[in-house]
Amino acid sequence: ILMWRPPPKQWKGEGTTAHLYEILLGRCYTYTQIVRPELGHKDCQKIGKAFTKAFLMKDPCSSTEQDYQLLMELTDEAVPCDKTLFWSKSSELAHDYTRVRRDMFTLEDTLLGYMADGLKWCGDPGSSEMNYHSCPDWREDCSNNPFSVFWNTVSKRFAEDACGVVHVVLNGSISNTFDERSTFGRVEVFNLHPEKVNRLEAWVMHDIGSVHSDSCSSSSVNDLKQILKRRNITFSCQNNYGPIRLLQCV
Ligand code: 2NF
Numbered sequence: 001i002l003m004w005r006p007p008p009k010q011w012k013g014e015g016t017t018a019h020l021y022e023i024l025l026g027r028c029y030t031y032t033q034i035v036r037p038e039l040g041h042k043d044c045q046k047i048g049k050a051f052t053k054a055f056l057m058k059d060p061c062s063s064t065e066q067d068y069q070l071l072m073e074l075t076d077e078a079v080p081c082d083k084t085l086f087w088s089k090s091s092e093l094a095h096d097y098t099r100v101r102r103d104m105f106t107l108e109d110t111l112l113g114y115m116a117d118g119l120k121w122c123g124d125p126g127s128s129e130m131n132y133h134s135c136p137d138w139r140e141d142c143s144n145n146p147f148s149v150f151w152n153t154v155s156k157r158f159a160e161d162a163c164g165v166v167h168v169v170l171n172g173s174i175s176n177t178f179d180e181r182s183t184f185g186r187v188e189v190f191n192l193h194p195e196k197v198n199r200l201e202a203w204v205m206h207d208i209g210s211v212h213s214d215s216c217s218s219s220s221v222n223d224l225k226q227i228l229k230r231r232n233i234t235f236s237c238q239n240n241y242g243p244i245r246l247l248q249c250v
Helices: 020-035 044-051 066-072 091-100 111-116 146-161 183-191 217-229 243-249
Strands: 085-088 164-171 197-205 234-239
Touching: 020 044, 020 111, 044 066, 044 111, 066 146, 085 091, 091 164, 091 243, 111 146, 146 183, 164 183, 183 217, 197 217, 197 243, 217 234
Parallel strands: 085 164, 164 197, 197 234
Antiparallel strands: none
16 A cells, blocks of 8 residues: 655755766766776765765755765865865856866866766655755755755865865956855855965956956955955965966957
8 A cells, every 4th residue: 555645845946957866877987987097996886876875865955964974985086286276156267277277176077076067956855766856946945955065065075175275266257256155255265274275376257358357456355365364374366367368268
């Protein structure tokens, strides 16, 4: 006899990406075998299972960092000092840059970021299935959803692991060039370790053709400078960093 179950809740965000599990597995093998074989052995089957186990059969508004603990342990990966590249409101440009500068890493150039980028996922406490219909929207439903908690957790680790001189690509064509509510402003900046991060250098990029303003001296970038000063991390800033400027022309 089948027990009656209430239908899955309708959330405001889009549902789990179709074929999520297969995409995660495929990306894991692509990354470990082709993109970065020097990383050494990673058990993609185990990683895929740990990923889905983090959110299946759980309330998608009560996701925690702990849920992703096993997944984090299975995917540890060292980024060399001086090679970490953060970004905020500049996803495309930052990734265009690391496609050329293959020695530098955004979070999406590491295994877990590579696997999850652009995907959506959530489950339901009353079902062992993924919810392909809808998932909580982080603004309209709840902030502790499996997707947001995942990005907060991996972004935190990415920042904790950074060492040497680290960089961030910021968008100088918007008013909140440094946004204190973004993942970079909320999570990454506060999880840099001053003992091993010598300096954070911001590259503030303007859209081609937009009126040039000196964004390094804007008030939002000054907020970033003050936060870092309090945290004993040196800050430097360049407007329209040349090598990235070139990418904006192609
Ligand atoms: O999807 C990703 N690859 C991703 C998502 C969130 C954070 C990557 N990150 C990491 C990267 F490593 C960057 O260094 O954080 C940094 C970028 O995040 P940001 O929040 O500083 O930059 P935005 O351009 O403001 O946001 C990036 C994307 O994440 C979404 C946002 O809508 C955009 O699509 N986002 C931001 N915060 C949340 C949140 N709390 C969020 N989505 C869900 N919940």
